[in-house]
Amino acid sequence: MRPILGIDKAALIGFSLILILIGVLPILIAPPIHSGVYPVVERLNEAQLVVQSSGGTVSGAAQDLLHTVTASVLSWFGGV
């Protein structure tokens, strides 16, 4: 069977080392990811308060949208 090339070994070692390094030294990767996801979680925390107080449903939202669209279309035709 044809042996593994040196360049293939380099790739295997490189990928394996990254997996071990991240596991042993989380500080290499965790702070940038924290800073990347923090604004998203902040928006979600604000949104949770809005959703809890709104009590809205998808069917209600769909009906509202339907009313809005119908009114827009009718007004475009010069009605209502």
Add this chain to the structure above:
Amino acid sequence: MDFLYLTIITLSPILFAVIILLLPKSRGEDARMLALAAMLIGPVLSAYVYYAYRMNLPPDGTPWADTLMFVEEHGWVPSIGLNYIVGVDGMSATMVLLTAIVGLGGVIISWSISDRPREFFAFFMLLVAGVHGVFVSVDAFLLFFFYELAVLPMYVLIVVWGWKERREYAAMKLTLYLLIGSFISFIAFLVLYFTPVDGGEALRTFDLRIWSQAHFPFNIQMIWFMPLFLGFAVLAGLFPFHNWSPDGHVAAPTAVSMIHAGVLMKLGAYASMRVGIQILPEGAVYWFPFIIILTLINVLYGSFIAMRQRDMKYLIGYSSVSHMGLVSMGFAALTLVGFMGAGIQMVSHGVMTALFFAVVGMIYDRAHTRNMDELSGMSKALPWTVVAFIIGGLVSMGMPGLSGFLAEFPIFLGVWQGHNLNFNGVFGLNPSNYYQIVAILAILVWLLPPLIFYELFRRSSLVNTTLRNGTICDPFSALTRRL
């Protein structure tokens, strides 16, 4: 004028693709060298970008638009709000570095490709450019443009250089799933473009910095979050839209499988977070109690199907579906810990699955089979691949001290902490019952990866006699046979 790091990282592969295609047919060897040169630029520049970001992290509470660094902004079609805006935050800087590393690995693994190397490397460069582009885009239209650029070369690479028995079916299936998903997301983009915000005018821009500070009406968020999120989540392999993924993995050539599972699936998760969750957070909060159930199915279903596979690529493909379910689960937990876990899982799984596919590619090139029933004695014939596969397997099962543990444990912790979710209203479940279910599922998920790799380990001479006799694993083996 500042050095255009992100533009060079993103567009240099396209330039190299054109140069490679202009080479005479007889100079296939030069195509390899040019591809390697193009893929060396990426890791060097993206490592600098990552390091610079790492050294200048913005404090918590900074609005997302102000966390961006290396921002470049040029008008494209300004009259309709289309602009070339690129920049990176902590998440995207990490993903750009991951893409560069996996891209370089892909070129190295494809070094011996002999069938039309010029065209192969040119399309591979386009694929890498598309993936880089999505991660650095700060404009929704630009993101969509690069998203399509990443999907279309996949079709050609699979159809021309893929596994003969499945390539046309797999390529068509993958392309249809992803194009339909992105089309649905694009409709949602247009809705956001034309929607009046805060009782005023429509934004008429695709600038994600402006979208991220706007408050879209609650009704719009409820209706359009799902199309926007699911359109991108198709690429992340979310159940029940995951079906294109294992076939795509199997049919693709090794380097393309590495990019496909290593970074392309993360591209779907990243876009669904950056555009779906961040822009429509109220829609996300409303729908995530439902989506988290899909992610649980993702994790368990992917693992169970993986256990039944005899083809190593299918096995890794389905375990990828399972692992990507964990990423979506981390998002759906709606907690900082869950998001952290999801982010780390994207990186960990990206490297791990690239390693897996590299190993399988090396074995297939030499043994001409991927069927586990026909493979044995690999530890003597190809010891490097076996050691690498075991390291990947340990990461996959969440072994402490490796990246998989660092990713999966926070995800489960995040789901556990997500007590703000109102599951009573959605499923009629008592939250404590739900926690028990999650705990059991968590234990199962931790146990399943070793089962997935059990058959492979059993054939390896590296494992001890106890495992080979099957005294430990036989009950699980019986379970998998029943499924």
